[in-house]
Amino acid sequence: MKIDEDWIRAHLPEDCANEPIDVFSCYYLDGLTAMSEGERGGPDTVVYEAENEEDLRYWQLENICHFVGKADQSKTWRYYRHHAEDGRWLYVEHRHYDYNAIEDSRLPGFERFLQNLKYGFPYDRWEKKVKEYVRLMNFWYTAPHWDYDRDRLCFIEISDSKEHDDHSNIIEEPRPGSIIEVVD
Secondary structure (H helix, E strand, C coil), rough: CCCCCCHHHHCCCCHHHCCCCCCCCCCCEEEEEEECCCCCHHHCCEECCCCCCHHHHCCCCCCCCCCCCCCCCCCEEEEEEEEEEECCEEEEEEEECEEECCCCCCHHHHHHHHHHHHHHCCCHHHHHHHHHHHHHHEEEEEEEEEEEECCEEEEEECCCCCCCECCCCEEEECCCCCCCEEEE
């Protein structure tokens, strides 16, 4: 797929500007339509239909932003799933934590993605993505638990809501006897 490499690199954060950006190996362009090569002899499929050249560049930038940069893995969660016994999770609890929730491995990657987009996207387009990813982070909660701090460019907890299981409102939280270790 043809990309405007100079434009893309100019719209990436400085710490990502020299990273490989060839993430479209199975895609090709048919005018302003991004196509995916058929899977195992299947038909080619439309992946994205751009309105114009600018829209296509932003779509490409968005896809590249998923793969560049290093996510911040330094935050501590209160609860980490250790292992399951008899279909129930056992947890490790931290006394000192940044997030009063069960670890969600999506959060660092989502934060980095939104940080990358902030650098290169117009504000209204970026804000639309922020709202989309806040919805994704809150999907497993009975009430909104996460929001996004647009100044600090990170997710923040806004409630004590607990995760639920498969929208059946079975709350996942450490139950008595399920914490097998408490660490600092």
